Amino acid sequence: MVRSVPPLLRLLAWVFVALSALFLIGPLIVVIGVSVSESRFIAFPPSGFSLRWYQAVLGSDTYLAAAWLSLRLAVLVTFSATLLGGAAAVAIHRRRLPASEAMATFFLSPLVLPTIIYALGMLMLWSALFGPVSLLTLWVAHTVIAAPYVVRTTLAVLADSDPFLEEAAATMGAGRLQRLWLVVLPQCVPGLAAGAFFAFNLSFDEAVVSLFLRRPGLTTLPVHIYNQLEFSPDPSVAAVSTIMIAITVALIVIIDRILGIQKVASS
Amino acid sequence: MVRSVPPLLRLLAWVFVALSALFLIGPLIVVIGVSVSESRFIAFPPSGFSLRWYQAVLGSDTYLAAAWLSLRLAVLVTFSATLLGGAAAVAIHRRRLPASEAMATFFLSPLVLPTIIYALGMLMLWSALFGPVSLLTLWVAHTVIAAPYVVRTTLAVLADSDPFLEEAAATMGAGRLQRLWLVVLPQCVPGLAAGAFFAFNLSFDEAVVSLFLRRPGLTTLPVHIYNQLEFSPDPSVAAVSTIMIAITVALIVIIDRILGIQKVASS
Amino acid sequence: MANLRLRDIRKSFGQTEVLHGISLDIPSGAFISLLGASGCGKTTLLRIVAGLESTTNGTVEIDGRDVTHLPPEKRDIAMMFQSYALLPHLNVAENVRFPLRMRGIGAPGEQRDRVREALETVQLGHLAERRPRQLSGGQQQRVALARAIVSRPKVLLLDEPLSNLDARLREDMHVELIELHKRLGLTTLFVTHDQEEALSLSDHIVLINEGRVEQEDSPTEIYTNPATPFASSFLGAANLVAAVVEDGPGGPVARFEDGQTLPLPEGCHLRGPVTLALRQEDIGLFAADETLPDGRATLRARLGTRVYLGARNRYVVHLGDTRLRVLSGADRTLEDGGTVQLGVDPSRIRVLPAPDG
């Protein structure tokens, strides 16, 4: 196998690594820096060091209410997206959904879907069908966006698995439910875990749909951050952002401990 | 191979298909419906039929300016993300980037990155380093977000390709550049095409980063749509959204004609 | 341990019928091979016996009980898959114990004993705690075998279980499978495309060609008396030569396209165009001026390429426009390109109907 890389490609690859390091990691570091600033204004580089903005966030009812809503929403979405997406993946893998090939293509859609247009349409559709939006609306919208990722990660795991395992279990006397529980589910676990992780993050961080579907009492954390920035920007926004980054990193560490990051990354 | 699906899973899979049909396709149909409404207000179901909002969009200098900016940006991002992401994929595939395993994991980041936090950090970082934001800022930010998708699609294609092709070409007398041009590039094409498609869409549709980095003269189409909705909502927004949906669909058809959607979907 | 009876099994996928009515009667404790090329339907037949595939027509009886419409988990069988199909999230002992758990055979303590015994049978007692992915291909194969025999199924089904092993390991496994079958006496149905494997292992071979039983007999019988050109070329890789049978002065003779003739055994009743099946090892090679041993008929042919095989040589010889392969001892080496005599014992010639007549 060729291990060397043509110099031109190597140069471009390094440009990409440098760009990513600077402009993907950099912004996050800036946010973390601002969060421990003493200043009342959002400014970089930060002046002084204090944790006052963390105190402000943790003492703010609106922040806590928004965080609680976001957390409930993300957990609901993780659950529904993993359940439905996992089931759909098994059905697609076994070519039991109509036009499974087309379905697989279709599941690229979230990446292709103009979110802002989708959010607008969802608002109009829901209002026309069911009246005012609620947590249920956000749950449905996020599930529909997130489940395809679970489908993809689970399909990737299934593609690498032995297609004869379930049949083998049948010849060993395992009935339907036993096969589902003892063979199919364990096979899917790494894909489901990766998909669940994506679904949680996607819902927890999603801003556009939530922004369109907001109303008093239905303000998620990203929407609250956005409002705060628009109307009274201060480093508390950076503090809550840092907490959100920490949650994401913690989730990655947990998944790595349980499953090994390689399994998840490759799915 | 097992072809049957346990009834419970089949039921869940169908729930997902139904949900997707209603709440993924539904909103887009609503938008298209509203766009041909005669009414001056955004309302569904639409009243009457007219193309006046399309005329309004095509006659509006601000819409056209925003569309032109979005198009230029998307083309630039497609170019840079495909070039850098493709090169990085080859380098990662040949384990020539430091900690290639970790890199592969790292490239999940866009899906995990809280966009709103990233956008805030990018604004602060750029301002601190280079002063006012410009098209270049958006270009860099979108490239950093989009290139990982190119990396993933290209890696998927490379994983399926014969690792000995380039060596075989060398033993047949092909020099470095000939191998790059005649062997490596043709191998990567389906992945690059899929990645380019994602990069274009991602940049063309992206709203959050563009919203944070907006300033007069730097308003992309999604940002303009958002502004319009906030300040003077009318069905012209639906008309321009329909045009954007049409562009996406047209791109899918073109890619399907050239490469076959299967190749792209599976990468 | 039970007998297995198949009655007129037919199977269609869409418009294509892949099994055209197969009936088999397999006595208790027999080791039967289903032998055929890939795509001949042998695996489909095995899967029908397992209950993994439905039948379009016909019945499957195990031990006198009609199981045609029972799902696999309700049939008292065990099957070994080509890919081994070990459960990757369970260790070796848990894999082997799986059929006992599923079928509710024995208390936990007894299950553990049976697992240990089965693993010791395949000499893997020391690897009980390993995960399948930590094992070599040969070891995985043994775990799958242990898992298949642990529940003492009425019928043991083996789907090309040795095809992923290398030649040396396969040769060892042949001996072990024979010894295992002698000891346990499980009714066994073995699917393979490898004629040597079928000959080595079975009491009885069912040769399948395009969804039909081509010939069914003991290994010795099917090898020495193949009934059709297909059987001849599949078993033992015989040379098939077109000829015309005529009545000569001393009995029937076969005339080849180049005019040479070969006496045939007295018992040959076919006349007209036929196919002669001549095994590689039944043709003797002699120098052009040599005197042949008694009883051997002779043909003149041109010697082609020699392939050295160590213990033997394989020669390509040209009889007119027909290429024949001949195996001969390594002791004598003949000159390339010259004329040679082929010495054939008429009793070793199989005369078969020509393909189109």
Place this chain on the structure above:
Amino acid sequence: MANLRLRDIRKSFGQTEVLHGISLDIPSGAFISLLGASGCGKTTLLRIVAGLESTTNGTVEIDGRDVTHLPPEKRDIAMMFQSYALLPHLNVAENVRFPLRMRGIGAPGEQRDRVREALETVQLGHLAERRPRQLSGGQQQRVALARAIVSRPKVLLLDEPLSNLDARLREDMHVELIELHKRLGLTTLFVTHDQEEALSLSDHIVLINEGRVEQEDSPTEIYTNPATPFASSFLGAANLVAAVVEDGPGGPVARFEDGQTLPLPEGCHLRGPVTLALRQEDIGLFAADETLPDGRATLRARLGTRVYLGARNRYVVHLGDTRLRVLSGADRTLEDGGTVQLGVDPSRIRVLPAPDG
């Protein structure tokens, strides 16, 4: 067509040295096999000749010119890969033409003629317009072969090119490769783990074991006179039996662990613990009360499992605690489990130093 000379080739990957100084002198037009188990370093050696792998020490000379530090595209070689490595986006003719284009051999018209000729050599002229993925494995293998010979390279390198083909196709390809080599006379280096393939094809076999040349000789010589226990067991799968050589009244004898003795050929000068190499086909099986033909020494052994192979039987026999495999004709069948005599021609016994002495 050119000679190839390797001088003290060493290769390390990290701390591990995989080639421990290999020197070879390959005359122009020879067909040389590098034979060894997987992981022995034979493929690394081939890749060093191709320039795909650098050397840690030593030189590679093609036609008297030192090419050690030239990249592969500057060496006048062609290589055939195990995976065939056909370019999937080019059709068959474009694939075969690729080396001519890259090396700038001939005008377009002449290139087309040479491509046509190469494809006809491998009998694939009719498939010139197909894409590689539309071809069977055997056809892809032929396209790769055509592509390797079209530029008439100075050295042709073949890396297990037949290992993905099934047995029947491989047997045919052996004959074709021998005939192709006779016609073109390209200096060829062939890597394989299959002893029969090496014996069949080569003028000369280089047996490699753990990065060293174990033995190097003509196929006949290396098969009949293996120099080490490794060579004996690798070539012809001989039985290796531990014994002690003593001086008996009539010359040297080998004493086995069960006390039986076997006379050895006069020329044997080793004494003390040795390994005897006895080929499967050199051991005769006789009933316990039978009189052996002249010149055969006899050993008493217990008969184990019989494996029927059609033309032959393979028996497992137990000589004390040692299991021997014996090939015998299918004509006679012996009873399982009884005592038999093994008849051995002393001149066929190879006496080799014991592994640890």
